[in-house]
Amino acid sequence: MPELSWRHHTLIQALLSRGPLNEKEFHKIFEGVTGKNPGTHQQLFDAFLLKINKELAYVQFELRGCRNQYDGKVCYGVVNNIADEQSKLGTKYTVPQIAFYKGVVEAIVQDVTAQGCISSIDALNIRLENQVLTGTESQGGPLHIPPAFKNFSISQKEKTLNELVRDQWLCSTPDGNIGLGVRSFLDLRSWFRNNEVPSCEVCNEAGVKAEMCRNEGCTVRIHQYCLKKKFSQRRVERVCPGCGTQWQYPVSKREAIEEEDEANEPTQSQPPPGPTRKRLRSCKTEDPDTVGSGRSQASVRTRSSARLR
CATH class of the missing domain: 3.90.1150.220 (Aspartate Aminotransferase, domain 1)
Incomplete structure (x- = not known):
């Protein structure tokens, strides 16, 4: 090679x-x-x-x-492509920080409304104890929580959030919430599938931040950019691909004008309506290049006066 x-x-x-x-x-x-x-x-x-x-x-x-x-x-x-304990040694984050990051990711992807974010308060309230899974727990024994997890303070969580946002593992949304960063979308593709995160109906990638069908019994999710690709084409029926429910897709002003123009466009066999031709002729006579001399204008005024009399 x-x-x-x-x-x-x-x-x-x-x-x-x-x-x-x-x-x-x-x-x-x-x-x-x-x-x-x-x-x-x-x-x-x-x-x-x-x-x-x-x-x-x-x-x-x-x-x-x-x-x-x-x-x-x-x-x-x-x-x-390998996610093991040895790989974690190559990161600059501590074990409690990695556990905290994992807790934030789980809280974001478990949102049933697919908003793709959680509030900063909810992120700071994540308990690291929930990330502990030992052999004693699986066997029904007492859960052993490392002291570093117990002592991971709010200020340490705030510092970790700032570092994760700076390194693009997380992001800060315009409304001040915490979402996934581009590194997470790149690195967690297999994790999304293994943890059965609902996927987008169009691109089949994880639907972390997506639009949902209005039908409560339907689980279809579609990314906003996939919606634009799917529904922006004219004459495409804007319905849910899963259950057929009408999908509320916001049509841009430009798309609405194009659809209206196409709907009102006359066919080749139909001549333009009469009033339109009349308006065109009227505009043409007002063109300065077609207006006659002063003598012709005077004759028009004379005829108009005669009609008034």
């Missing part, structure tokens, strides 16, 4: 040193090292990523792309 070139190494190094990059930044780096625009050379771009992942697979890593479910933007990052 051919080795990776310096161009491949540059792409990997950019993601390792800077962390996850949005699509625009990553494409800019790719264009800088290859001289090709990914938008017009999609096949070359895909081949580059495929070659990188074939090499990274030997060390259980992967260059992966995903969408941020809060804004729909595509991001790229390098993730570790």
Whole structure:
């Protein structure tokens, strides 16, 4: 298998040193090292990523792309495909901090309304004791809680939240709540599936932040950006793909104008209505280029006076 070139190494190094990059930044780096625009050379771009992942697979890593479910933007990052205790040793977070992060993630994905976030107060009230699972507990014995978990204070939780947001494992929503960061969407794909997090009906990715069907008996979830892709096309029936319930999709002003124009557009066999032609003629006579000389205007005024008499 051919080795990776310096161009491949540059792409990997950019993601390792800077962390996850949005699509625009990553494409800019790719264009800088290859001289090709990914938008017009999609096949070359895909081949580059495929070659990188074939090499990274030997060390259980992967260059992966995903969408941020809060804004729909595509991001790229390098993730570790092995989640074991040894991997945790490579992080800068302590065991209580990792347990706290896991508790926040579980609280967010377990929200039945699929809002994709929890309040800061709810995050700070998460109990680390719930993250402890030992052999004695599974056998009905007393639960052993590490002292570090018991002594993990509110101030330590606040500091950990700030660090997780800064490192893009979590994010702060515009209304001040706590949501998942782009690193979580990149790294927890397998975890979402293993823990049966409901998926989007369109893209089949975890529906952490998604719109839900109005039918209470229906479990269909669809991401906001997937809704736009599915329902923005004209003449598409906007109903739930699961139960057929009418889906409340907010139509933009531009889409509404386009649909109205298409509905009112006359067919080729039907001539335009009469009043429209009359208005066009009226506007044409008022054009300064078509107005006659002063003598013709005077004759028009004379005829009008005669009609009045």
